Amino acid sequence: MNKTLEQILESSRTYTSEGRVADYIPELAKANREEIGIFVATAEGDYYAGDWDKPFTIQSIVKPIFLMLTAIDNGIDFVKAHVGVEATGKPFNAIDYAEPLLLKEHINPMVNIGAIAVCGLVKAASNEERFQRLLHFTKKITGNPQLEIDREVYESEKKTGNKNRALAYLLKNSGMIYGSVEELLDVYFAMCSVKVTCKDLANMGYLLANRGVDRSGERIIPREDTIFLNAVLTTSGMYDGSGEFATTVGIPAKSGVGGGIMADCPGRMGIGIYSPGLDKKGNSVAGVKMLERLSRELQLSIF
Numbered sequence: 001m002n003k004t005l006e007q008i009l010e011s012s013r014t015y016t017s018e019g020r021v022a023d024y025i026p027e028l029a030k031a032n033r034e035e036i037g038i039f040v041a042t043a044e045g046d047y048y049a050g051d052w053d054k055p056f057t058i059q060s061i062v063k064p065i066f067l068m069l070t071a072i073d074n075g076i077d078f079v080k081a082h083v084g085v086e087a088t089g090k091p092f093n094a095i096d097y098a099e100p101l102l103l104k105e106h107i108n109p110m111v112n113i114g115a116i117a118v119c120g121l122v123k124a125a126s127n128e129e130r131f132q133r134l135l136h137f138t139k140k141i142t143g144n145p146q147l148e149i150d151r152e153v154y155e156s157e158k159k160t161g162n163k164n165r166a167l168a169y170l171l172k173n174s175g176m177i178y179g180s181v182e183e184l185l186d187v188y189f190a191m192c193s194v195k196v197t198c199k200d201l202a203n204m205g206y207l208l209a210n211r212g213v214d215r216s217g218e219r220i221i222p223r224e225d226t227i228f229l230n231a232v233l234t235t236s237g238m239y240d241g242s243g244e245f246a247t248t249v250g251i252p253a254k255s256g257v258g259g260g261i262m263a264d265c266p267g268r269m270g271i272g273i274y275s276p277g278l279d280k281k282g283n284s285v286a287g288v289k290m291l292e293r294l295s296r297e298l299q300l301s302i303f
């Protein structure tokens with residue numbers, strides 16, 4: 001299996017030069033687009049190749065974590081009463097929500113506006129507690145108690161994240177954020193800046209693949225929440241590239257503008273990917289290529 005991963009990685013390496021690193025968060029522009037890594041976590045063991053241990057910020061892959069903890073805290077019916085599950089077909093940071101569309105059923109939790117809303121539904125007495133709970137939960141589902149925030153990326157996004165600020169105020173105006181907007185954005189920016197590796201993402205994917213039970217046998221997420229989450233990831237985890245990704249790879253996955261992709265093949269494996277060169281939609285170019293090849297090689301598509 002390590003040999004297969006090595007081959008897939010090497011044959012996808014040329015695609016690293018096709019992508020562009022994200023620069024709308026200035027600190028992310030420092031990423032080296034030649035880096036490329038893959039990690040696969042299975043019940044039998046771990047397999048990896050390339051820069052699987054290079055840290056990068058989790059960015060949008062935190063969106064399923066918001067959704068997971070909110071679902072655990074409040075139940076799926078509560079979540080569905082606050083946000084929708086239909087793919088928007090729009091870029092992840094779209095702001096062109098006509099007023100009639102600013103209703104919960106049009107707010108998808110895998111794009112920025114919905115993720116900010118869902119972040120605010122995580123149970124906590126204060127936003128500081130909300131952040132601590134989310135970080136603790138992220139450590140648990142990645143199996144990595146050392147996770148920390150990349151302060152530079154956090155400050156960089158906090159300083160320049162005015163579009164997210166605008167989205168959050170739209171939510172506030174529509175009654176979808178309850179407390180302080182700025183404090184909630186702070187939680188959102190800080191959680192997008194958690195530093196992870198391919199291994200951390202693969203462990204998170206493994207948990208989803210294994211219906212919420214980790215490798216030590218401990219149940220971390222209720223089974224029905226993993227089914228809900230995998231369905232949402234399959235239909236909207238790759239932003240407005242989700243349909244194409246379903247046809248070429250065919251497994252639940254979530255990408256982030258840091259260059260990471262977390263994917264899982266239910267019943268089989270969790271996968272963590274890293275390569276920071278992105279396509280126009282914000283998905284890792286070489287990362288998607290590796291997943292296409294892995295899916296073909298191991299017949300991963302769930303369809």
Ligand SMILES: NC(=O)CC[C@H](N)C(=O)O
Binds near residue numbers: 059164192257
């Ligand atoms: N697509 C992404 O990874 C977006 C996350 C990023 N922190 C943002 O809000 O813009």
